[in-house]
Amino acid sequence: MRNILIDLNILLDYYEEKRRKKFPYSVEAFDYLKYKDFAFVSSSSLDNFVFLKYKYISDAYPDMKRQHKIKIVNNFLKEILSFFKLAKTPTYIEKDWDDIEDSLLRSSAKAINGLILTRDENLLNEYPDITISPKEFVEKYVKENKKTNIPMLDLTRETYYMYPKIEENIDKVINKSNFILGDEVKKLEEKVANYIGTKYAVGVSSGTDALVLALRALAIIRKKQEYWNKDDLIITTPFTFTATGDSILRSGATPLFVDIDLENYTIDTQLIKKALDKYCSRVKGIVPVHLYGHPCNMDEIMDIAREYNLFVVEDCAQSFGAKWDGKMTGSFGDVGCFSFFPSKNLGGFGDGGMITTKDEEIAEVIRMLLKHGGKDKYNVDHIGYNARLDTIQAAVLLAKMEYIDEFTERRRKIANIYNNHLKGLNWLKTPSEHPRAYHVYHQYTVRLIEKDRNQLQKYLKENGIDSMVYYPVPLHKMKVFVNNGMEIFESLKNSELASKSVLSLPIEPLMEEDKIKKVIEKIFEWDL
CATH class of the missing domain: 3.90.1150.10 (Aspartate Aminotransferase, domain 1)
Structure with missing residues (x-):
């Protein structure tokens, strides 16, 4: 099926009681299109809808407070954006200035290669190739028994659920053009540190880079050298994404794989102790993975780390918001490493990551490593990376953190x-x-x-x-x-x-x- 763009008259048919009874095909088509990947509403139609609904409420309830009217209209708006994707009205398609409202609608439809669902007879007659009436739509599509489609994740739907705030934040970045380490990065770092319960949070380019930078920083601080040695072992689980073990290799060390507990798929803490009895001082640290969003037993892991003088780098790529004994993952170890890959519980519009720590020295070294290795990029101290978190990503994540x-x-x-x-x-x-x-x-x-x-x-x-x-x-x-x-x-x-x-x-x-x-x-x- 082609993408469907829902006209303003269909929105009004659905949300006004008298029109619902008069135009049942509009209501049936609307209900069918809810939550469909191919259903859109244009930003210009939404603006008009908000204006008309506010006017309708004002006329019907003249004594109602303005703040309450705005709240009602915003609830309608939020619901519509939870049902449908937003088609922004583009500036790059030529407009017909004789009928600007219909022209904007057609521009939005062309941008998504879609059909306009409308009762506007002029549109239907003049542009039959890009329009369809509610009755025709119901008879052609709704009455067909289509197979269920249930995706693992619908990122587009999630994005449009919170899109007004995302759009606002992105516009602020564009207005300032502070695309590298802009204010939004610092704001996100402060918000994440406060949420997780650490003193510091450092935005980086990905969850993988978060792990690499953390392990490199610990080598610099603990070993007084750029990388770990090949004989240095770092304990982790083999049942995880490649990046967990690969980051250990990239930091110069060797992963020591210890099995998982089948109850929650996280590392078996009893086996960690046994492994330490065998490998002793060769083991330098532990990278526990909070897999699928279930936290590891961090009390036992931290007790072991203190007993054997090991560092702990928490792999929190899948656990943003998870807690052990009421305390957030990412706040137990020397370092917590988060991923903002789009499919994560808190995901951006591309790659991104965050490192949390209570240790000022660790935070300082990581900030150097992510900017080519020094406080002054023209006179660096360490072998560094270009691993900054983009300001646009920070802006998106700031909006999504509210949800x-x-x-x-x-x-x-x-x-x-x-x-x-x-x-x-x-x-x-x-x-x-x-x-x-x-x-x-x-x-x-x-x-x-x-x-x-x-x-x-x-x-x-x-x-x-x-x-x-x-x-x-x-x-x-x-x-x-x-x-x-x-x-x-x-x-x-x-x-x-x-x-x-x-x-x-x-x-x-x-x-x-x-x-x-x-x-x-x-x-x-x-x-x-």
Whole structure:
């Protein structure tokens, strides 16, 4: 189906009671298009809608306070933006100045290569190639029984849910053109530090660079040299994204892989102690990974680190907002490393990352490393990087941070629905949450027991439901670590088992309950 641009008259038909009764096809088309990837409303139509709704409310309720009227109109606006994507009215398409309103609408439709859903007879008659009436739309599309499509994540829908604030922040950056280390970067750093509960936060170019910079800084401070030595071991888990182990190699050290606890897929703290008994002083630090949004047992990890004088770099790429015993991940170790990759719980419009720390010296060295290695880029102290966080990304993230707690609660509610319905399946292990943990469900990951994960994934795909495997190959099986160095402590059987049996189900924060239950229904159908 082509993209659909919803005209102002359809919006008014839906939101005014008299018009709803008079134009039922408009209402039916509107309801069908809610939350569809191909449904848009133009910025110019929204502006007109806001103006007309405000006037209507003012005429109907003349004694109502202005502030209350604005609040009502803004609620309408927020709802529409949760239903549909926003098509900005472009400046680069030639306008017809004889009918500017229709011209703007056609410009928006051309920009998205879409059809205009409208009751405007002049538009329908004059531009039949880019218009469609509500009745024709309902008869042609709505009455067809289309297959369900449930994505893992709908970033476009999420973006438009909060788009006015994002747009405002981006416009501020454009107005100042402070694209490199602008004010927004500092504001985001302050906001993240306050949220996580650390004294410092440093914006960087990606979550991967956050890990590399943190490990490099610790080598400079602890070892008084640019990199760790190859004989230096850093403990981490093999059941994680490549970047966790790769950053250890890039910092000069060798990863020491320790197995996971199958209950929550995080590193087994008892095995850390056993590994230290074997490798002793060769081990310099620990990189625990808060996988899928469930925190590691940070009390035990920090106790071990203090006992053996080890540093701790928390890999918080998937755990923004997660807590252990009421305390945020990223605030326990020497350093916390966050990713703002677009699909993360807090994601930007591209790559980005953040490093949190309570240590002033660590923060200072990291700030040097991310700007080519020195306080003065023309006279540097260390082997550095160009690893700055872009101001545009900071502006986007500042806007999205206002929604992070709301979206986390939405994820937790979705996970609760899944848990309540799936817990009766004896072949399916639903995610567990430690009593002292606050899980943010970056992924909702189940594990199949004595059943074929790939067959279930195939069945879901056939029924329009996306799913993903995180991660199909544990790090110790990858060529990069086989060829460049690693140590393996005892068996990694849990990591290997997880890689063959886990499956992540859709957990889009704006996902409707009927879609969640559709996923559940198909899982039960596959079991028959």
